[in-house]
Amino acid sequence: MIDVPPLTAEEIQARVLHRDGLMLVIDKPAGLPVHRGPKGGANLEASFDALRFGLPRPPVLAHRLDKDTSGCLVLGRHRKATASLGLLFKHGKIAKTYWTVVEGGPIDDEGTIDLSLGRLNAERGWWQKPDPEGQKAVTNWKVLGRGAGLTWLAMExxxxxTHQLRVHSAATGWPIVGDNIYGNGPRFGEPILHLHSREIGIPISRNKEPVHVVAPAPVHMHERLKACGWNGQ
Structure with missing residues (x-):
């Protein structure tokens, strides 16, 4: 787990991956929560005023990513667009691919995890656990590369x-590198969670192809991605 200072206007503008009249897709840094927490502190929303680009109001979150997850984050630029995006996310119409590096890894080269999830307990809020009585949770995965004791996966x-990929990975026996809740990650410091929202496909306009956005791999994942055969692209 790391804490990142708030982004300046220039820094958050430099992280815009896609912009049109309806939405923005930005490259969220690891270590910065999307919302202001109960104790305050740095958060991504505090920088959204710099993303108005001529509109009267700043954009708003169409979904959320965990504090330590990086990559594609979708923002609605006005109320109607945000409502449309919210429905697309709610009904599973948005294609999402995450890159992870996990400890150990699967024997097969691709597969599906079908494991229902429920809340761990009332005290832990968002934390989840495998629960046959919980909500249905399904993840498709594919091996992109392997290294010494590590595997690079695309997970869909x-x-x-909440925390679906993290719990599914850990419950299957290959926790995500740096996961300080469900895996063997440190409470503070390195390694940072190796979970990155790599690609997103958003069918925002009925008569057009989905908007497809790719977020570059974050620096903190480079070393282990390269160990698994990543070529830097």
């Missing part, structure tokens, strides 16, 4: 449960 959440 079919459902959108």
């Amino acid at each position: 959440p079919v459902t959108g449960r």
Whole structure:
């Protein structure tokens, strides 16, 4: 787990991956929560005023990513667009691919995890656990590369449960590198969670192809991605 200072206007503008009249897709840094927490502190929303680009109001979150997850984050630029995006996320119409580096890894080269999830307990809020009585949760995965004791995966959440990829990975025996809740990650410092929202496909306009956005791999994942055969692209 790391804490990142708030982004300046220039820094958040430099992280815009896609912009049109309806939405923005930005490259969220790891270590910065999307919302202001109960104790305050740095958060991504505090910088959204710099993303108005001529509109009267700043954009708003169409979904959320965990504090330590990096990559594609979608913002609605006005109320109607945000409502449309919210429905697309709610009904699973948005294609999402995450890159992860996991400890160990699967024997097969691709597969599906179908494991229902429920809340761990009332005290832990968002934390989840495998629970046969919980909400259905399905993740497709594919091996992109392997290294010494590590595997680089593309994971596609079919459902959108809280912490789904993190719990599914850990429950299957290959926790995500740096996961300080479900895996063997440190409480503070290195390694940072190796979970990155790599690609997103958004069918925002009925008569057009989905908007497809790719976020570059974050620096903190480069070393282990390269160990698994990543060529820097």
